[in-house]
Amino acid sequence: MKNTYRFFVAPELLTTEFVRLEDAELVHQLGRVLRLAAGTQIMLLDGQGNQYTLELTGVSRTCVTGRVLSTGPAPDPAYDLTLYVALIRPERFEWVLQKGTELGVRRFVPVHFSRCLPNERTDGRKTERWQRIIREAAEQAWRGRLPELAAPLSFAAACTAVAATQYTYILWEGSAPPLREHLAPSAATASYAILSGPEGGITPDEIALATQHGIMPVSLGPHILRAETAPIMAAAVLCYAFAP
Amino acid sequence: MKNTYRFFVAPELLTTEFVRLEDAELVHQLGRVLRLAAGTQIMLLDGQGNQYTLELTGVSRTCVTGRVLSTGPAPDPAYDLTLYVALIRPERFEWVLQKGTELGVRRFVPVHFSRCLPNERTDGRKTERWQRIIREAAEQAWRGRLPELAAPLSFAAACTAVAATQYTYILWEGSAPPLREHLAPSAATASYAILSGPEGGITPDEIALATQHGIMPVSLGPHILRAETAPIMAAAVLCYAFAP
Structure with a gap:
């Protein structure tokens, strides 16, 4: 199913053979932007690890219907x-969301470093915009799960959250x-948390608390990487080490 | 020498104890933008693996002088x-130059894929702009060598160039x-060439020729990464595997 359009939708829409999509943005995308017609196949994802091949049966201005094949x-x-990522400049933060999604991140937590x-x-x-960036990147990258965007935490709260x-x-x-x-070479199914600081760096107090x-x-490595x-x-690196 | 300003300059400027910088852009950057004064220390790099700690002795509109400490x-x-990188959209290509420089790439070769x-x-x-992106990224990342930007090649020429x-x-x-x-785990001093295709992908003919x-x-990995x-x-991955 290469080159099939892929979209995350709410899992409750995928409980029956016949599917009705009414989300205004998705309906606009399918009908007006992509100009898909009845008979076209698309892929719907429930964001929880399942995909559904849908044959479109009807495309109108307000609603798209289809049958699960x-x-x-x-x-x-x-x-x-x-990824516990410092709130860096917005365009860099958004870039981390997009690339991180392509590279297998399951959850992003914005963190206030000092x-x-x-x-x-x-x-x-901003949150809505960030969720859209993640969703579009996940669809493009063929992610099975839709990565989560958590609410921002203080640095101290982040240290507790990783327990x-x-x-x-x-x-x-x-x-x-x-x-x-x-990096344990056998830990391909383990849970990982990675904390990453802001443009100005991490303070000695933060390193001590962590x-x-x-x-x-x-x-x-010995070179200085930008915050993003x-x-x-x-x-x-995790993708490289653990992807099948 | 953390937080010291670092600049690549022509190696022939660094052959004597007293250094005279007349490059208009660098003089403007040091005097006008950073407002550095006599007595300040900066780091000069010859781009070939050597660095020079310079104490400024004079800053004027047209010239900066200093002594190598x-x-x-x-x-x-x-x-x-x-990296043999396809000529992808300019903002993406520039992003590959910046990030690739941070991540240890020694040479970029733009390639025309079909x-x-x-x-x-x-x-x-464009070439001038790209060289500036590489130089600034190399200074920020504390690279010892200044990565090269080669002239663009056809895909067939790139296949020959890696011989x-x-x-x-x-x-x-x-x-x-x-x-x-x-990836040979012991090949930390080896030479590597990595070819990377455009947004539209690599053709079967190109894979066959390669x-x-x-x-x-x-x-x-199983996910679809963007061209950049x-x-x-x-x-x-090479940075991770081979950096000291």
């Missing part, structure tokens, strides 16, 4: 990676061992 | 990675083995 599992990484710029705040409009995660790292430019030495919570400072590049390199 | 090696990856958009051409102005490289790969969404299975030249098709994400993931 087949269902099956939608592949997604077996490991569970949460050196975040004071005006990097979130609001409802249940099996492997937790904080990316640091200081004298830390390379990530390579601490270490107290069992979060391991790791280095990504480091988390993406880390996501790429 | 010390010299030493400027660290840079020991492996030699050339599915490149016909209007993605290069000219002198002297020890490990050569082409990133492919088709049924190829994962890169992980083909294979004839001993270039190995490899996969980066795949080469950056590959560069990140």
